[in-house]
Amino acid sequence: MGFRMIASGLSAVLIANRAPLLRFLRARGAGDDAEDILQELWLKVERLEAEGPIADPRAYLFRMADNLMHDRVRASMRRTNRELAWSETGFDPAGRDETPSAERALLARQRLRRVELALATLGERTQAIFRRFRVEGVSQSRIAQEEGISVSAVEKHLQRAYRVVAALVDEADEAAPQPRRAP
Amino acid sequence: MIDASIRDQAALWMARARDPRFGDWDALADWLEADPAHNIAYEDAFAGHDLAEVLGIAPAAAPVMSRPASRWRRPGMIGGGLLGTAAAAAAIVALVVPAAPLAQVAITTAPGQHRLISLRDGTQIALNGGSRLVLDRSNGRTARLEQGQALFSVVHDETRPFTVDAGGARMVDLGTRFDVTRTARGSEVAVAEGAVLYDPDGAAVRLGAGKMLRRSDRSQVVEVSQIDPAAVGAWRAGQFIYRDAPLWRVAEDIARATGLHIAVDPGVAGRAFTGAIVVPAGQAAFSNHLAAILNVTVAQQANGLYLKARAPR
Numbered sequence: 001m002g003f004r005m006i007a008s009g010l011s012a013v014l015i016a017n018r019a020p021l022l023r024f025l026r027a028r029g030a031g032d033d034a035e036d037i038l039q040e041l042w043l044k045v046e047r048l049e050a051e052g053p054i055a056d057p058r059a060y061l062f063r064m065a066d067n068l069m070h071d072r073v074r075a076s077m078r079r080t081n082r083e084l085a086w087s088e089t090g091f092d093p094a095g096r097d098e099t100p101s102a103e104r105a106l107l108a109r110q111r112l113r114r115v116e117l118a119l120a121t122l123g124e125r126t127q128a129i130f131r132r133f134r135v136e137g138v139s140q141s142r143i144a145q146e147e148g149i150s151v152s153a154v155e156k157h158l159q160r161a162y163r164v165v166a167a168l169v170d171e172a173d174e175a176a177p178q179p180r181r182a183p
Numbered sequence: 184m185i186d187a188s189i190r191d192q193a194a195l196w197m198a199r200a201r202d203p204r205f206g207d208w209d210a211l212a213d214w215l216e217a218d219p220a221h222n223i224a225y226e227d228a229f230a231g232h233d234l235a236e237v238l239g240i241a242p243a244a245a246p247v248m249s250r251p252a253s254r255w256r257r258p259g260m261i262g263g264g265l266l267g268t269a270a271a272a273a274a275i276v277a278l279v280v281p282a283a284p285l286a287q288v289a290i291t292t293a294p295g296q297h298r299l300i301s302l303r304d305g306t307q308i309a310l311n312g313g314s315r316l317v318l319d320r321s322n323g324r325t326a327r328l329e330q331g332q333a334l335f336s337v338v339h340d341e342t343r344p345f346t347v348d349a350g351g352a353r354m355v356d357l358g359t360r361f362d363v364t365r366t367a368r369g370s371e372v373a374v375a376e377g378a379v380l381y382d383p384d385g386a387a388v389r390l391g392a393g394k395m396l397r398r399s400d401r402s403q404v405v406e407v408s409q410i411d412p413a414a415v416g417a418w419r420a421g422q423f424i425y426r427d428a429p430l431w432r433v434a435e436d437i438a439r440a441t442g443l444h445i446a447v448d449p450g451v452a453g454r455a456f457t458g459a460i461v462v463p464a465g466q467a468a469f470s471n472h473l474a475a476i477l478n479v480t481v482a483q484q485a486n487g488l489y490l491k492a493r494a495p496r
Contacts, residue, residue, distance in 0.1 A: 024208060027215035029222045055386040060404075062208035066200060067402045070229050112237040133201075134232070135239040137351020137400060139385075140202045158198035159191070165231030166194060166224075 010045050013057040021065055028069040037072075041065055118164050129154060130161035185220050193224035201232060203351070203403050204385065236401065291315045292331070294442030297419065306345065309334040309419055313439040331439055332364040334416040339377070347372075352398045355380040357389070362415045366435055369399040375415035381405075421462040427455040430477065434490060437462065437473070444487025451479055451492050 014021070018038070025034040041064055119127050129147065132138045133154075140158070144151045196214060199205050215221050292298050294313040301307050302323050310316055314331020326335070328349040337345045339358030347354045349363050352370040359377025364370070372379060373395040381388040381396055388407065390396055395410040414424035423436050431452040434445040440462045460476055462469070470488055474481040482489040 020209060020212070023216075024212045027212045027222065029219075029226075056206055059206040059208060063200075063205075063402070064404065066208075067404065070226065073226050074230075074233075108237055111234065115235055115237055130235070131238055133198075134235050137203065137403065139204050140198075141204060155195065155198050159195040161235075162194035162197045162228050162231055163191060165235045166190065166197070166228040167231075169227050169230040169234060 010057050010061070011042070014042060014045055014061055017058055017061060021061060024062060025065055025069065028066065029073070030069060037065075037068060041068060044068075114168060115165060118168050119161060122160055122164060126157045126160050129157040133158055134161075185224050189218070189220055189224045190227075193221065193228045196225060197228035197232060201403075233401070239400070288318045288320060289315060289329075290318065294439055304340070305338040307336045309336075309416070311418055311439055312442065328363050328365050330365050332362065332418065332436075334360070334362045334375075334419065336360045350398070350400060351403070353382055353384070355383045360416070361390075362418075366432065368401070368431075369397060371395065371397050373410050373415045375412045423460045423462070425459070426457050428457075430454045430456055430479070430490065433460070433477065438487075441469070443469075444484075446484070446487065446489045448479075448489065448491035451490060 021041070022034050022038055025037050030037050041061070044064060045061070119130065122130075125147075129143055132143055132146075133140065140151050140154045144154045147154070192214065196211055199207070200211060215225065290298065290300060290310060292310050292312050292314050296312045298310040299307060300310060300316070300318075302318075304323060306323075308316065308326065311332035311334075314333060315329045316331075316333055317327040317329060319325050324340075324343050325346045326333075326348075328347060335345070335347060335356070337356040337359055339345075339356065345356040347356075347363055349365045349370040349372075352372070354361070354363065354372050357378040357380055359379055360375040361377075361379050362371075362373045362375065364372075372381065372390065374390045374392050376392050378392070379390045381390055382405075386405065388396065388405070390407070393409060393412045394407060396405060396407050398405045410426065411424065417424055418436065418440060421440065423433070423440075425433060429452065431447050433456050434447045437443065437460065438445045456477060458476060460473075470481045470483070473479075473488070473490075477490065478493065479490045480493050482491065
């Protein structure tokens with residue numbers, strides 16, 4: 001029970017892990033903005049209401065930092081690339097795209113087909129494990145138990161699937177004439 | 184160009200870091216620091232992770248129909264409701280249900296329809312419209328909410344806790360009345376009485392009366408907030424009570440209750456709403472009320488309503 005803590009405790013964990021979090025943010029491409037982004041993270045933590053015990057607060061903060069960097073990349077892509085390539089397909093899990101809903105539904109269908117086609121190059125078991133992980137949010141250790149294989153074997157299946165879906169994004173990138181990212 | 188071995192490594196790190204139990208962030212930082220190309224490949228893999236979200240919005244019709252044994256292991260495929268109308272989702276469900284294997288029983292409701300389910304132990308489950316609940320005949324103390332919303336009034340039994348699964352979230356009752364919602368973007372639980380234990384095998388968050396927990400499918404981040412216990416389950420009387428709820432969530436509730444198809448303009452989808460909405464039995468003037476309460480323009484579309492920002496005066 002000792003590891004449970006409330007959100008105000010989360011701020012303390014953030015202070016204690018300031019240096020490794022900054023290092024992580026820089027490694028994730030934050031550059032000179034790392035301090036500002038840590039501040040943003042701090043504000044988010046402050047807004048989380050108390051009494052939400054978190055099993056591993058340190059990992060929780062890193063996950064938030066990881067998501068924050070990813071959101072920034074996506075936001076800058078939306079700005080620079082709004083009309084182009086894969087942003088044109090209305091893809092935005094945050095639901096902020098500006099395509100009308102009927103069209104969006106159609107594009108989502110097409111995207112689904114593309115993802116399914118790409119995954120079809122993998123074995124059935126890899127596909128099933130990836131769906132269980134990605135769609136249903138089941139942890140690797142639970143999948144390993146269910147499938148009767150080791151966690152590192154589950155990891156290998158997921159690695160193959162992520163390689164395939166990442167390549168789909170990459171393709172769309174190359175079709176876009178503009179660079180996506182600041183160096 | 185980023186070479187293939189970096190892309191392989193990035194895919195492996197993505198698989199690790201998206202696991203809810205992942206904790207080795209320092210090792211990930213080591214790898215990212217080693218070469219700036221690593222972060223670019225990692226971001227591409229992250230975008231692939233986002234892209235794969237589409238797998239959750241529709242059933243893969245052919246394989247699901249032809250392989251009944253695997254059907255029940257993919258609840259997320261039928262849920263979602265991002266696409267088409269809830270009625271279309273219900274039609275798909277209707278095709279699947281009669282062939283239900285073994286002990287699993289799926290109960291579905293059309294939008295606007297409520298159902299009360301009584302279990303042998305006295306536990307009652309009120310199922311909101313546009314919802315799908317799977318029960319297990321061989322184990323009366325489990326339920327899986329695949330889509331929509333359900334209010335659980337559980338008869339507590341220390342020796343046989345009642346477990347509810349919704350998306351990747353799992354809840355165990357500690358003697359209670361609580362509401363579970365599977366939205367298009369995640370899972371929610373709100374406790375009216377007693378307490379619920381969220382994620383018993385992991386975080387083990389205890390939620391008392393008046394607590395609400397949201398888990399995002401995309402980020403897997405869990406947030407706990409306050410809710411008026413009296414507001415929990417108010418949907419049964421056609422009432423919806425919100426504090427700082429995003430508009431897309433309000434629209435989902437109303438769609439579930441009325442069967443209206445409601446799309447929300449991205450410009451207002453994240454706007455916070457605080458207040459109460461009563462869904463009337465007759466719906467003639469309802470869209471006018473909605474426009475006034477939510478401070479939006481409600482446009483009629485062929486397939487339902489579209490909520491967007493009011494034009495500036």
